[in-house]
Amino acid sequence: MVRSSTEAQGALFEKEDFYREIVENANSIILRMDIKGSLKFMNRYGQSFFGYQEDELIGRNVMDTIVPNKILLKRDLTALLVDFEKDHEKYIYNEFENMRKGGQRVSIAWTNKAVFNTKNKLKEIISIGNDITQRVQAERALKVSEANYRSIYNAVSDAILVQASMTGEILDANQGACEMFKCEIKDLLGAHIYK
Secondary structure, eight states: OOOOHHHHHHHHHHHHHHHHHHHHHOSSEEEEEETTOBEEEEOHHHHHHHTOOHHHHTTSBGGGTTSOHHHHHHSOHHHHHHHHHHOGGGGSEEEEEEEOTTSOEEEEEEEEEEEEOTTSOEEEEEEEEEEOHHHHHHHHHHHHHHHHHHHHHHHOSSOOEEEOTTTOBEEEEOHHHHHHHTSOHHHHTTOBTTO
């Protein structure tokens, strides 16, 4: 069956509407930027998340909007984009600290897709981002808690041994245990209490 150009055009518009609906209603940040970092598109969710209106973003560089200056000191975004063109596979997934309009820092997990022109030159980057700020904050708090625990654990003069409940294998020991048994931690690890 051969479609008329009107039918083909109608089918194309229907498909465009379908994809636009998906992009605009996704609960993820979806953006397109050119190879210099200028924003070409950001969906409504992304605009709302970052606190911008569309006209405040489109045509502006991500460095002027959603990338905090602190990161630019660590890695130059221009160099990053040049490297992206050379080895885009390396940047398929990354976690990045971004910034909302009011200055609040947020952690975003980005999935990036390189788009090339007909001459196989990088034309733009399509990125989908998800807010992982709570997870990153929880991981940081856990590290602090673990460091506090470890300092107390090692400061106690009594011997502390952590063992596997079924086998009695020593999984960890503090400095007090080393002093009591007159050995190093490595000598205790893997030993069995019941043997």
